[in-house]
Amino acid sequence: MIKTIVAGAAGRMGQRIINAIHQNSETSLGGAFERPDHPSVNADAGHVAGVGELGVKIAGSLGDVIDQGDVLIDFTTPEATLKNIRSASSRALAMVIGTTGITGEMLDEVRSLAGAIQCVHAANMSVGVNVMFRIAEELARTLGEDYDIEVLESHHRMKKDAPSGTAMRLAQILAGAVGRDLEKVGVYERKGIIGERTHQEIGIQSLRAGDITGDHTVMFGGMGERLELIHRSHNRDNFARGAVRAALWVVQQPKGLYDMQDVLGLR
Numbered sequence: 001m002i003k004t005i006v007a008g009a010a011g012r013m014g015q016r017i018i019n020a021i022h023q024n025s026e027t028s029l030g031g032a033f034e035r036p037d038h039p040s041v042n043a044d045a046g047h048v049a050g051v052g053e054l055g056v057k058i059a060g061s062l063g064d065v066i067d068q069g070d071v072l073i074d075f076t077t078p079e080a081t082l083k084n085i086r087s088a089s090s091r092a093l094a095m096v097i098g099t100t101g102i103t104g105e106m107l108d109e110v111r112s113l114a115g116a117i118q119c120v121h122a123a124n125m126s127v128g129v130n131v132m133f134r135i136a137e138e139l140a141r142t143l144g145e146d147y148d149i150e151v152l153e154s155h156h157r158m159k160k161d162a163p164s165g166t167a168m169r170l171a172q173i174l175a176g177a178v179g180r181d182l183e184k185v186g187v188y189e190r191k192g193i194i195g196e197r198t199h200q201e202i203g204i205q206s207l208r209a210g211d212i213t214g215d216h217t218v219m220f221g222g223m224g225e226r227l228e229l230i231h232r233s234h235n236r237d238n239f240a241r242g243a244v245r246a247a248l249w250v251v252q253q254p255k256g257l258y259d260m261q262d263v264l265g266l267r
């Protein structure tokens with residue numbers, strides 16, 4: 001039985017991760033923590049996550065629970081993740097990092113510390129999306145130059161950035177598969193008399209509406225037919241379940257930095 005520690009236990013993802021751990025027979029919740037000033041500190045992690053009492057109190061720092069698990073799952077903020085990986089690496093604690101928006105020097109430090117422990121870092125932990133990355137690449141290569149490539153993403157009205165990181169990753173993979181430079185061929189807006197679509201361009205379009213957790217479509221448009229690859233996430237559970245799968249996988253690997261393609265054996 002693998003014991004998992006959850007960072008940001010009262011957050012949207014933290015709660016779903018505690019749920020996913022609770023439903024998985026190979027792991028149990030070893031510890032949970034939040035930022036020290038969070039109102040959930042000292043509450044039962046199971047109560048906060050809505051699965052009933054688990055007998056694990058939410059601590060106010062990683063230091064309070066670091067000895068209570070084999071692996072840490074962290075979906076918090078870039079600053080918190082950096083602090084956590086500094087502690088985890090000093091204790092050789094395995095880690096799964098889902099936090100997004102880690103950039104620049106922070107990313108360099110996270111990646112260098114992650115390489116010294118067993119660590120999975122992926123901006124999208126969904127199993128379906130990661131399989132989609134792989135299939136999209138194969139389809140682009142197989143269909144070749146006769147098919148126009150378009151990427152469409154839809155997200156909830158609260159999302160602040162566009163296009164989504166997942167859409168950008170898809171577009172980069174697709175461009176790579178057909179030997180194009182996304183910087184040169186990416187088209188993000190169309191309005192007015194813009195002329196015919198160029199053969200080389202890859203369209204990346206964003207919709208924002210309601211509470212959509214995240215939909216991604218890759219369209220390959222040919223003459224007389226089109227092929228569409230669609231992933232729809234219904235809620236956050238697909239990310240939480242992917243993170244738990246990554247945690248169970250990484251504790252059995254040699255030290256190193258991995259992503260979800262490694263976890264799923266897609267590399």
Ligand code: NAD
Pocket residue numbers: 007008009010011012013014033034035036038075076077080097098099100101122123124125126239
């Ligand atoms: P959230 O704001 O609901 O939760 C983050 C939690 O982290 C909060 O409860 C916050 O109090 C806690 N936190 C902040 N600082 C902390 C610290 N120093 N120590 C411990 N806890 C701390 O956000 P969310 O929607 O759960 O998303 C969290 C992160 O996960 C974001 O970066 C988001 O983009 C990312 N995310 C990644 C994936 C993926 O598949 N990789 C999927 C969904 C969300």
